[in-house]
Amino acid sequence: MPGRTYEEECRYIRRVSATRYEIDKGFVPGMRVKGAFYANQKLERLVFGELEAACERGTAGGFLPAVRQVANVASLPGIVGYSLALPDMHSGYGFAIGNVAAFRVDDPESVVSPGGVGFDINCGVRMIRTNLSESDMQPVKETLAQTLYDHLPVGVGSRGVIPTTQRDLEDALAYGMDWSLREGYSWAEDKEHCEEYGRMLTADPSKVSARAKTRGLPQLGTLGAGNHYAEIQVVDEIYDDSSAKQMGLDQIGQVVVMIHSGSRGLGHQVATDALVEMERAMARDKLHVNDRQLACARIASPEGQTYLKAMAAAANYAWVNRSSMTFLARQAFAKVFRSTPDDLDMHVVYDVSHNIAKFEQHCLDDRPVELLVHRKGATRAFPPNHPLIPVAYQFTGQPVLVGGTMGTCSYVLTGTEQGMVETFGSTCHGAGRARSRSESRRKLDFHQVLNNLQHKGISIRVASPKLVSEEAPESYKDVTEVVNVCHDAGISRKCVKLRPVAVIKG
Amino acid sequence: MTCAEPWSRFEQWALLALECPLELRHTDKLPLLVAWLESACVRALEPEARQALQRGEAGAAERYLRDTLQCPYGWDEEWRRALDWLLGRALMLAAKDRRAAPDAGAVAPVQVKWEADEMREALEALREALRVPAGTPAQLLRTAEQYLAAWDAAPEGRAEAADSGEEDASSSPPTGLDPDVLRFTLRHVYVMQLRALQREMNSVLAELQRDTAQPHAEGRLGRTGR
Numbered sequence: 155m156p157g158r159t160y161e162e163e164c165r166y167i168r169r170v171s172a173t174r175y176e177i178d179k180g181f182v183p184g185m186r187v188k189g190a191f192y193a194n195q196k197l198e199r200l201v202f203g204e205l206e207a208a209c210e211r212g213t214a215g216g217f218l219p220a221v222r223q224v225a226n227v228a229s230l231p232g233i234v235g236y237s238l239a240l241p242d243m244h245s246g247y248g249f250a251i252g253n254v255a256a257f258r259v260d261d262p263e264s265v266v267s268p269g270g271v272g273f274d275i276n277c278g279v280r281m282i283r284t285n286l287s288e289s290d291m292q293p294v295k296e297t298l299a300q301t302l303y304d305h306l307p308v309g310v311g312s313r314g315v316i317p318t319t320q321r322d323l324e325d326a327l328a329y330g331m332d333w334s335l336r337e338g339y340s341w342a343e344d345k346e347h348c349e350e351y352g353r354m355l356t357a358d359p360s361k362v363s364a365r366a367k368t369r370g371l372p373q374l375g376t377l378g379a380g381n382h383y384a385e386i387q388v389v390d391e392i393y394d395d396s397s398a399k400q401m402g403l404d405q406i407g408q409v410v411v412m413i414h415s416g417s418r419g420l421g422h423q424v425a426t427d428a429l430v431e432m433e434r435a436m437a438r439d440k441l442h443v444n445d446r447q448l449a450c451a452r453i454a455s456p457e458g459q460t461y462l463k464a465m466a467a468a469a470n471y472a473w474v475n476r477s478s479m480t481f482l483a484r485q486a487f488a489k490v491f492r493s494t495p496d497d498l499d500m501h502v503v504y505d506v507s508h509n510i511a512k513f514e515q516h517c518l519d520d521r522p523v524e525l526l527v528h529r530k531g532a533t534r535a536f537p538p539n540h541p542l543i544p545v546a547y548q549f550t551g552q553p554v555l556v557g558g559t560m561g562t563c564s565y566v567l568t569g570t571e572q573g574m575v576e577t578f579g580s581t582c583h584g585a586g587r588a589r590s591r592s593e594s595r596r597k598l599d600f601h602q603v604l605n606n607l608q609h610k611g612i613s614i615r616v617a618s619p620k621l622v623s624e625e626a627p628e629s630y631k632d633v634t635e636v637v638n639v640c641h642d643a644g645i646s647r648k649c650v651k652l653r654p655v656a657v658i659k660g
Numbered sequence: 661m662t663c664a665e666p667w668s669r670f671e672q673w674a675l676l677a678l679e680c681p682l683e684l685r686h687t688d689k690l691p692l693l694v695a696w697l698e699s700a701c702v703r704a705l706e707p708e709a710r711q712a713l714q715r716g717e718a719g720a721a722e723r724y725l726r727d728t729l730q731c732p733y734g735w736d737e738e739w740r741r742a743l744d745w746l747l748g749r750a751l752m753l754a755a756k757d758r759r760a761a762p763d764a765g766a767v768a769p770v771q772v773k774w775e776a777d778e779m780r781e782a783l784e785a786l787r788e789a790l791r792v793p794a795g796t797p798a799q800l801l802r803t804a805e806q807y808l809a810a811w812d813a814a815p816e817g818r819a820e821a822a823d824s825g826e827e828d829a830s831s832s833p834p835t836g837l838d839p840d841v842l843r844f845t846l847r848h849v850y851v852m853q854l855r856a857l858q859r860e861m862n863s864v865l866a867e868l869q870r871d872t873a874q875p876h877a878e879g880r881l882g883r884t885g886r
Contacts, residue, residue, distance in 0.1 A: 304885035305877075313882035316875075335865060338873025342865035346858060376882070481875060539847070545854040 160209040164202070167221070173643040175201075176236075177225050182444055184229040191224060191239035194639050197631060200588055201243070217245035218445065224250050226444040232257040232264025232453075234518060234525065238577050240532050241639040242586025242631060247273065248447030251531035251587075254580045259453060259513065259524040265441070266458045267450035268428045268465075270528030272509035275424060275465055276472035277382075277416030278349075279506050279555040279583075281566070282480060284487065285499040288388045288407035291655070298386065298490045299613040299656035305486040306384055306479055307376040309617030309660040314375035316478050323371050327359035330470030334477035341501075344477065346544050348505040349534060350512075352473040354466035361464040362420070363427050370420025370471055375478030377415050379618060379660030381584075381625055383557075384483065385412045387564060391651040397550035397568050398650050401503045410652065411487075411500075412564060413479050414557050416509065417472040424468045428461040453526055462511070469510055476505060503566070504553040508533045508583035514542075516578055527578050535569035535581040535646045543569075554646055557584050558633040560614075560625045560659065561607045564652045565637045572644035581646035582637065585630035598623035613656040625659065668740075672871045674747040678754055690739065691716040694724065694746065701750035701757075704728050779852050786845045804846050811839050 166181035175198070177189030193201055204219040218226070220243045227249055228237035234256055243252030248269025257264040291298060307314055316339065318326075326333045331352025334340035345352045359367075377384060389408040392398045403410070417424075432449040435441075435457040441450065451457035480502065484495035491498060511528045518525075536543050536552040543552040551568035558564045562585070573579050589597070600619055603626040607614050616622055623629070640646045667675070667687070675685050678701060684693045695713040698705060705713075705728060712720040722735035725742055729749070733742035783797050792803055 300885070307882040307884050315877045315879055315882040315884060317878055317881065335869065336872045338869055338875035342862035342869070345865070346862065372882075482877060485877070545851060545858050548851045548854070 158209070160206045163205060163209060171643075173241075173639050177221065177228070179228075182222060182225040182229060184444065185225060186231070187228050187233050188236050189221070189224040189228045189239070190236040191221065191243055192241045192639050192643050192645070194241070194635060194642070196635050197241050197639060200631065204245070220245045220250035220252070223248070223445070224253055226448060227253055227255050227270070229444055230255065230257070230265055230267065230448065230450060231441065232261045234258055234523075235578065238580070240577070240580065240582040241636045242531065242582045242584055242633075244587045244631075246530065248445060248449070249528070249530045252582065253530050254528065254532045254578055256516065256525040256527045256578050257453065259526055262452065262454060264453050264526065265450035266453050266462060266511060266526060267448055267528065268425045268432065268461060269447050269449065270530050271425070271465060271511050272530045273422045273425045274416035274418075274509055275421035276469035276507045277421075277509040278414075278472065278476065279508070279557050280348075280413045280476045280480060281503040281505075281553075281555050282411040282413070282483065282500050283402045283503050284409045284411070286409040286491070287405060288409065288655070290491075291386070291388075291409050294490055295386075295656060296613055298486070299615055299658065301486045301490050302384060302386070302483060302656070303615035303658050305482040306658060308378070308384075308658060310379045312376040312378070312617075312660070313372040314478065315482070316375045318371060318374050320367075320371065323367060323374065324359050326374065326474040327362060327367075327467040327470055328357055329353060330357070330473045331477055333470075334474050334481075339474075339481040340477045344480065344502040344505075347502045347546070348473060349507050350469075352470075352477070352505070354469050356463055357466035357470050358463035359467050361460050362424060362467050363464075366420045366423035366427065366464075366468075369423050370418060373418040373420070374471070374475060375482065376418060376475070377413075377479060377658070377660055378418055379621065381559075382415045382660055383412075383560065384414075384479065384658040385557075385564070385654050386410075386656040387412055387652040387654050389650055390563060390653040393648040393650065394550075394568065397647075398566075400546065400550050401553055401566065401649070402499070402501060403503065403566065403650050409655075410503070411483050412555065412557060412652070413476055413483065415472070415475055415479065417468040418475065420471050421468040424461075424464045428457070428464065431457045431460065465511065469507065472507075473505070504547075504555060506533050506553075506555050506583075514578070516574070525578070527580075529580055531583050531586070532580045533583045534579055535567065535573045535577075536579045537569045537571045537574050540569070540574075540579075550649075551647070553649070554581055556582060556633065556637055558654075559585050559627045559630040560603075560622070560657055561610055561612055561654060562627050562630075562633055564654070565633070565648060566650040566652070567637065567640065567646040568649050570644055570647055573646055576643070577645050581640045585633035585636055587629060588631045589629045591624045591629075594624045594626060594629040595621075598626050598628060607657070612654055614659070615657070616659040618660065622659070668744075669872075670744065671747060674751055676868065676871050678747075678750055690743065691721045694721040694743075697746055697750045698724065701754045702729070702746075703753075779849070782845055782848045782852065786842070786849070789842055789845065801846070801849060804842060808839065808843060808846065 166178045167175055169175050173192050175191050179185040201221055205221050208219040224237050224239045238254040239250055240252040243250050255270055331340055331345050335345055387410050389403055389406055429449050432451045435451040484500050487498055488495050509530055511526055514527050515522050516525050533554045535554045538549055538551045554567040556565040600623045603622050641648045684696055699710055713724055725731035725735050731742050731745055735742050786804055792800055
C-alpha cells in the first residue's frame with residue numbers, strides 16, 4: 155500500500171511452515187481470501203527484496219511487486235481458498251507469474267481474467283523421449299543441434315514450414331490435436347499423453363478475431379522467441395525409479411527433447427482483444443479491481459463466455475503448434491540417426507500447459523465444487539488415481555515438466571494429493587525470473603553468456619544472439635531451489651532431473 | 661470403368677465406416693465395389709440375382725443402379741455422383757442394420773488380455789485374498805466389488821461386529837484380509853482394463869490416419885537454420 159513502510163507491509167506476511175507464507179487480509183484493500191506463497195529462505199529474499207524496493211520507490215512506475223499482485227488477485231469477486239503463488243513467482247501483467255486462483259462457477263459474481271492466464275495462452279512444455287543414450291548422441295551432437303535448428307522455424311517473425319490454409323487454421327482452432335492427428339502430424343499416443351487430450355471442447359473459432367487469425371496463420375509450427383526453446387537433454391538423475399520407468403525414462407544418460415512454446419501471436423491477440431472488451435464490461439457491471447491490469451468479466455457474461463471460448467481455441471492452436479514441432483523434431487532425429495521416429499521410440503512423455511484457465515472439480519469443505527482455476531506460470535499437477543490423467547500415469551500421478559533456464563537443468567515432477575488439497579492441484583512451471591529483461595540486457599554481455607554455455611559443453615543455435623542475455627541463467631532463479639521447495643512442501647514430487655546438451659532458441 | 665481420380669474425403673470416410681475391403685478401395689475396381697455394396701449393405705437383389713454384378717459384367721452396374729435402385733444419376737455420365745448416392749444409401753442402411761441388431765447400444769467388451777503376466781498375477785492375488793478358488797476373472801471381480809461395497813456401506817455394523825467378536829458373512833473379510841489391499845488390487849485390475857481400452861482406441865485412431873493423413877513440410881514456406 156502506498157504510504158506504508160516495508161516493515162509495516164511485512165506485518166501482514168507470516169511464515170506458517172518451512173516453505174509456506176500467508177498474506178493476511180488488509181495487505182491490500184478488499185481481500186476476500188488470504189494470499190499464500192511458497193518459498194524457502196533463499197527464494198524469500200527475492201520476494202521480500204522486490205517488496206522492499208517497491209516500498210522505497212513509492213508510487214513511481216514499474217510493475218507491482220509479485221506479493222502485492224497476489225494480494226490484489228485475492229480481492230477478485232468469487233475467489234475461493236487462497237490466492238496462491240508458487241516458488242517461481244515474479245511480477246507479471248495483473249496476476250503474478252506463478253499465481254493460481256480459483257473461482258466458484260456457481261457464484262454469479264465470479265470472474266474470469268485474461269491477466270490470470272497470460273498473453274501466451276496455453277504456453278507449455280512437451281517432452282519427447284528417445285531410446286538413444288548420451289554416447290549415441292555425443293559424436294553427432296553438433297550435427298543434431300544444427301539439423302534440429304534447420305527443421306524448426308525459430309525467432310521473432312518466423313513462419314511455419316507446414317502448409318496451412320485458412321481452412322486448416324479454422325479446423326486446428328476447433329479440434330486442437332485431433333487436427334494434428336487427422337493430418338498425420340501426431341501419433342495417437344501423443345494425444346493420450348497431453349493435458350485435456352490436446353483439445354478443449356469449448357473452443358469456438360468464431361470468437362477469435364480476424365486479426366488474431368491473420369497473425370496465427372503463418373506462425374503455426376514455429377517456436378517463437380523470448381524464453382521459448384527446444385532443448386536436447388539427457389537424464390541426469392532419477393529420484394523415483396518406478397514413476398520414471400512408467401514415463402519411459404529409465405536410463406541415466408538417456409536422450410530426450412523438450413519443447414517450450416505457446417500460441418504465438420494468435421494467443422497474444424486473443425488476450426489483447428479480450429482486455430478491451432472486458433474494460434467495457436467492468437464499467438457496465440460496476441466491477442472494481444485494485445489494479446487496472448486485473449481486467450475481468452463475470453464468467454457467465456457475454457464477454458466472459460467469449461473470452462473462454464476464444465481462449466480454448468488459442469489453447470488448441472498451442473497444442474497443434476507443439477505437435478507440429480514434434481513432427482519436425484522427429485524428422486530431424488530420423489535424418490541424423492538414419493532411422494525412423496518409431497524405431498527411435500520417440501514417444502511423447504507428456505505435454506503440460508502452464509498458462510491457462512480450466513473448469514475443474516475440487517473439494518471445498520469436503521464437498522465437490524466446480525471451479526474455474528486460473529494457472530498463470532503454474533502447472534497442473536494432479537495426483538495418482540485422478541480421472542483426468544492418462545491411464546499410463548494412474549499410479550504415478552501426472553507428470554509435471556519444469557523447464558530450467560538456458561544451460562541449467564530441468565525436472566520432471568509428479569502430482570500429489572497434498573497439492574490437490576493445498577494448491578488446487580498445481581505446482582511450479584520453471585525457474586521464474588529474478589531480473590527484468592531490460593536489467594539483464596544492461597548488466598549481462600551476450601558474448602559472455604554464450605561462452606559460458608560453450609564451457610559447459612552445451613551446443614547452442616540462436617536466431618537473435620543479442621537477446622540471449624535476457625535468458626541467461628543469471629536472469630532467473632535457481633530452478634533446483636524452486637523444485638526443492640515444491641517437493642518439500644509436498645505439492646509435487648521430484649522424479650527425474652535432466653541436463654541440457656543442446657539448445658535451440660529464437 | 662476405370663479412372664485415375666482419387667477418392668473424395670466423403671468417399672474415404674464412407675468406405676472406412678462401411679469396412680469395405682482394402683482391395684476394393686480403388687477407382688479401377690468400381691463395378692466390384694458396387695457389387696460389394698449391394699451384397700454387404702443394400703441387399704436389394706436376391707443373392708442369385710447378384711451374379712452379373714459380382715462378375716463385373718459390362719452394363720451390370722448401370723442396370724442395377726438405374727432399374728433396381730432408381731438412382732437419379734446415370735452411371736456412364738455421372739458415375740461419381742451415382743457412387744456417392746449409392747454410398748449414402750449404403751451408410752443409411754448399415755446404420756439401420758446396426759440399430760436393429762440384438763446387442764444394439766451395448767458397449768463392445770474391451771479385449772483385456774487376462775492371460776498377460778501382470779494381469780494374471782493381480783488376479784491370483786485377488787483370488788487368494790478372497791479365497792475364491794474357482795470362477796472366471798469377471799466373477800472374481802464381481803465378488804471383490806460386492807465385498808468392498810458391503811464393507812464401505814456399513815462401517816458402524818463392522819465396528820459393532822468387531823467389538824462383539826461376531827462376523828457377518830456378507831460383509832466381513834476372510835480372516836487377515838486388508839480391505840485396502842483388496843481395493844488396491846481391484847484398482848490395479850481396473851487400470852489394466854483401461855489400458856486395454858486405450859490401446860484399442862489408439863489402434864482405431866491409427867487406422868483412421870491411414871486414410872486421412874498426408875503430413876509434409878515445405879522448407880520454402882519459412883526460414884529455418886542460418
